[in-house]
Amino acid sequence: MNVDRRTFVKGMALAGGGALGIMLSPTPWYLIRDLAFWTQNWPWVPAPAPGEPSFEKSICRICDGGCGINVRKVDMRLVRIDGDKEHPVNQGSICPMGAAALQMLYGPSRTKVPLRRVGPRENPEWRPITWAEAIREVALKVRQLRAAGRPHELACITNSAHSTVNQFFERFLHAVGSRNFMQMNSALEAHSTVLALMQGVDEGIAYDIENARYLLSFGCNLLEGWGACGRMYHAHANRSAHEGGNSLEIVQIEPNLSVTASKASRWIPIKPGTDAALALSIAHVLISDGLYDKTFVERHTFGFEDWKDSDGKRRRGFKSEVLGRYSPRSVELITQVPANVIEEVAHEFAANQPALALGGRCDGSLFAGIYELMAIHSLNALAGNLSRPGGIFLQCDVPLKSLSPVKMDEQAEQGFAIPRSDGAGSKEHPLARHLPHNLDAGKVGVLLIHEVNPSYALPNRKVARAIFEDIPYIVSFSSFIDESSMQADLILPISTPLERWDDHTGAPGIPYPIYGLSHPLVNPLYESRNAGDVLIEIARELGGTIAESFPWNNTVEALRERAAGLYESGTGVIHTAEFSATYMSQTATPTEVKSFPTFSDFWNALVKNCCWSDPQCTTDQLEQTLKTPGKKFEFFSQRLQKTFGYSNDLECMPHYHEPPPNPQGFDLLIMPENLITMADNGLGTPPLLIKQLSNDVLSENDLFVQVNPITAMYQGLKDGESVILESPAGKVRVRIHTFAGVREGVVLIPLGFGHTAYDRFLRNKGVNALEIFDAKMDTVSGLAVWWAVPGKIYKV
Amino acid sequence: MKMRDISESQRQFALLGGIFAAALVVSLIMGWILFPSLAYARKAQPINYNPPLHVEQIGITCDTCHFFYEDGSWAGIPTLETCVDCHSDIIGASPEEEKFVNEYVKKNREVKWALYVKQPECVSFSHSSHVRMAKIACETCHGPQGHSDPKDYLANRITNYSYVVYDPRVPLNAFTIIRDKGETVWGTMRMDECTACHRSRGTSTACFICHK
Numbered sequence A: 001m002n003v004d005r006r007t008f009v010k011g012m013a014l015a016g017g018g019a020l021g022i023m024l025s026p027t028p029w030y031l032i033r034d035l036a037f038w039t040q041n042w043p044w045v046p047a048p049a050p051g052e053p054s055f056e057k058s059i060c061r062i063c064d065g066g067c068g069i070n071v072r073k074v075d076m077r078l079v080r081i082d083g084d085k086e087h088p089v090n091q092g093s094i095c096p097m098g099a100a101a102l103q104m105l106y107g108p109s110r111t112k113v114p115l116r117r118v119g120p121r122e123n124p125e126w127r128p129i130t131w132a133e134a135i136r137e138v139a140l141k142v143r144q145l146r147a148a149g150r151p152h153e154l155a156c157i158t159n160s161a162h163s164t165v166n167q168f169f170e171r172f173l174h175a176v177g178s179r180n181f182m183q184m185n186s187a188l189e190a191h192s193t194v195l196a197l198m199q200g201v202d203e204g205i206a207y208d209i210e211n212a213r214y215l216l217s218f219g220c221n222l223l224e225g226w227g228a229c230g231r232m233y234h235a236h237a238n239r240s241a242h243e244g245g246n247s248l249e250i251v252q253i254e255p256n257l258s259v260t261a262s263k264a265s266r267w268i269p270i271k272p273g274t275d276a277a278l279a280l281s282i283a284h285v286l287i288s289d290g291l292y293d294k295t296f297v298e299r300h301t302f303g304f305e306d307w308k309d310s311d312g313k314r315r316r317g318f319k320s321e322v323l324g325r326y327s328p329r330s331v332e333l334i335t336q337v338p339a340n341v342i343e344e345v346a347h348e349f350a351a352n353q354p355a356l357a358l359g360g361r362c363d364g365s366l367f368a369g370i371y372e373l374m375a376i377h378s379l380n381a382l383a384g385n386l387s388r389p390g391g392i393f394l395q396c397d398v399p400l401k402s403l404s405p406v407k408m409d410e411q412a413e414q415g416f417a418i419p420r421s422d423g424a425g426s427k428e429h430p431l432a433r434h435l436p437h438n439l440d441a442g443k444v445g446v447l448l449i450h451e452v453n454p455s456y457a458l459p460n461r462k463v464a465r466a467i468f469e470d471i472p473y474i475v476s477f478s479s480f481i482d483e484s485s486m487q488a489d490l491i492l493p494i495s496t497p498l499e500r501w502d503d504h505t506g507a508p509g510i511p512y513p514i515y516g517l518s519h520p521l522v523n524p525l526y527e528s529r530n531a532g533d534v535l536i537e538i539a540r541e542l543g544g545t546i547a548e549s550f551p552w553n554n555t556v557e558a559l560r561e562r563a564a565g566l567y568e569s570g571t572g573v574i575h576t577a578e579f580s581a582t583y584m585s586q587t588a589t590p591t592e593v594k595s596f597p598t599f600s601d602f603w604n605a606l607v608k609n610c611c612w613s614d615p616q617c618t619t620d621q622l623e624q625t626l627k628t629p630g631k632k633f634e635f636f637s638q639r640l641q642k643t644f645g646y647s648n649d650l651e652c653m654p655h656y657h658e659p660p661p662n663p664q665g666f667d668l669l670i671m672p673e674n675l676i677t678m679a680d681n682g683l684g685t686p687p688l689l690i691k692q693l694s695n696d697v698l699s700e701n702d703l704f705v706q707v708n709p710i711t712a713m714y715q716g717l718k719d720g721e722s723v724i725l726e727s728p729a730g731k732v733r734v735r736i737h738t739f740a741g742v743r744e745g746v747v748l749i750p751l752g753f754g755h756t757a758y759d760r761f762l763r764n765k766g767v768n769a770l771e772i773f774d775a776k777m778d779t780v781s782g783l784a785v786w787w788a789v790p791g792k793i794y795k796v
Numbered sequence B: 001m002k003m004r005d006i007s008e009s010q011r012q013f014a015l016l017g018g019i020f021a022a023a024l025v026v027s028l029i030m031g032w033i034l035f036p037s038l039a040y041a042r043k044a045q046p047i048n049y050n051p052p053l054h055v056e057q058i059g060i061t062c063d064t065c066h067f068f069y070e071d072g073s074w075a076g077i078p079t080l081e082t083c084v085d086c087h088s089d090i091i092g093a094s095p096e097e098e099k100f101v102n103e104y105v106k107k108n109r110e111v112k113w114a115l116y117v118k119q120p121e122c123v124s125f126s127h128s129s130h131v132r133m134a135k136i137a138c139e140t141c142h143g144p145q146g147h148s149d150p151k152d153y154l155a156n157r158i159t160n161y162s163y164v165v166y167d168p169r170v171p172l173n174a175f176t177i178i179r180d181k182g183e184t185v186w187g188t189m190r191m192d193e194c195t196a197c198h199r200s201r202g203t204s205t206a207c208f209i210c211h212k
């Protein structure tokens, strides 16, 4: 159509009139307002549902820390987790994992119904089945093992928690006829071996950090997951207000500038792996300058001075050994820590008593060998810091009632007589209790995996692979679709800690007994169940003595029965808390167990407040902490000599031995790095925390390793470049980030990435660093040693 | 010729003026009457709840059912649980009551009440600070709810917000919504209404007071 001038002008008149009329009406203005309202109420934008707010207490069970938490609820939905100010472990502090735990509870990677695998393990398909079918199936497999006379081929790998549910698993295995109950090694496990060797005790180690003035931390990442992280945060935050007005100095001895190092009073960069030499050199200064606790050493130690054995043969003591070999000058050459710094630190250590020497790198589980931890622990003995405020204690037993003895039939007795398949307690590893990383998969017929992810997290990768290749039938008790579940034959959905009854005995490193009891704060989501209840049902299905070993109807019955022990002991307190009407604060009064008129009152208070503790009960008497035959602290471990028959005296004493040279071509050292925001034990990391990672840790799906700019220059690499990181055990593709806080020659690779399971927020992000760490076994403790591995790095 | 030209252009001008005026009138009618009436839909509450019965005859107050939780947060529209406190069985003979008990209480179904007032998510509105601290009466913002018995309400088709009158002499239509909002017609308050009230009371109107 041709538009001439007239038509155009007419059109303009029409439009002008129309526009003016509309503008003079309320329509456009109301339309704008309504559209604005509309955009604020889009139904697809998530908004918190209204409801009645409330608070309930619980225990965080993400790690073994056992921190107390307050959970805010709106109606039946959990919306927020805070640290519980009244809880003795964390006193209100909480780590990022604990704070973000609700994302795991409500997240997409939950297991929802029992699933049976169809098709091969490499390429599984999953078929939902009912709980009844699942229970019958597990019972059938166990029955078949027993029928074939191989009950000992039933094995279980579970988490390291001291919990009733774990006792249930152990019990179940006993009743069936197997010793193969394995817990993943806890971070402070190696320390137990040190205590067994030097103090003759079986309990775990405890540190009175709250009363110490000086912490000599040998690579412990105190603020990135060492011990109970919530507790360490609290101790660090209050370091200037320690008991008696003292402030706490932290001296961090670590090759790289970790978060702990950056927040310490002093950072001593040390050549990787030489911590034992440095500790012994500090001992050298303490001894030669007469700065050690002479009375303690004289009265309560063995093997300090030269001594004569029963044959009258003269043996070299710790003192001669240390004075002879570890002078600051010679140790400077080993550790690259200047001699004057060594002297200074030794003097500070002596002057700022009570002082603690802590070992166990990263989260505490990494160490170069048991002798290193013995060397560090010797400093505590030289300072006389055993069973003293601010010193070393033992973890005390919680006076729970023990469960009734397991009933075993003849078959179970026969199976139980057969040694473990992981070698723990055997001639090779007499001191070890659980060695899942040494499991001989060929000797296992049915494996129960409970709340752990060995496929991802076992440091010995060959064993991790063998487990899922060789074991014919694997059941995964898991709340999440993790790597191990993906390769199992049956997945049983387990309620997460906030949906179930559960308990937890003792928190790592706390010097007095603590018992945490948690109850369901919400009804279990999906069809998930309590693992304890499932075991009871499997036992019933099997019948006979196995069923008789589980006389309870459900887990909570057993928990109640055990808690009666606490009540009957009459010791300890429950912090009975009342939230104020605004929930902004809570007031708690420690209520003595004695003051509850009946067990039922006690139980109700325990359920509500979740924590029993007995701060008065510490191992503050030396008789309690020194249980070697001579009731002395042994610089020369007679147990070590007796157990292994070492002829070389040095092998019974703390010492430093040089590591073997790197294999040809591997001239760098790869070290693992703990990130406080990443779960590195195979558990999932909530999306919120993955979002916190900076671009030089994870960019899209690329993981960054950190190297010193000088290392990068020598290797001809630029910041951000894609590289291959190779160790004798394997290689991974990563990118590099240059950071001057990393020691020259070191490559720092973060843990917790490279998942192939879980949800889309976590899957396929970076690489699993464990793939390149070739874990060795410590000759004394049998524990996995993988603090570093030789490596090389080159362009893709 | 010249005369004819002038009259021609005058005619042209008049024609254009006519077109303009006609368009103006039509669009004014559309803008004032047609669009507004299209923008609202007349609806009824799922249950014809009778406020005067509750307030005037039974004598309960607003906060019997619209209460504060212990921590000061606002319960808002009562859930079935609150209603059931009294209405576990049919009370009286009203057919609406019968419907309520049979259809909702017995079946444990929440009533989807039309919301007259709800601030969007971008506004952090606290009933506590208005009612408890500033001592503003419910009626100030919500109108004399408890004293009349509206049969129906108008819902905005874009926002879903609803408008209601409690005065039987006032007709409920788009025009009264535009004209009388806040006086005889009640619905979600707009920002200009919020700020006007804040100003008149000398309360801050800084952005962060409402938009946290």
Ligand code: SF4
Residues within 6 Å of the ligand: A060, A061, A062, A063, A064, A065, A066, A067, A090, A094, A095, A096, A097, A098, A099, A228, A229, A230
């Ligand atoms: S340290 Fe462990 S127990 Fe404590 S809050 Fe963090 S994850 Fe939970």
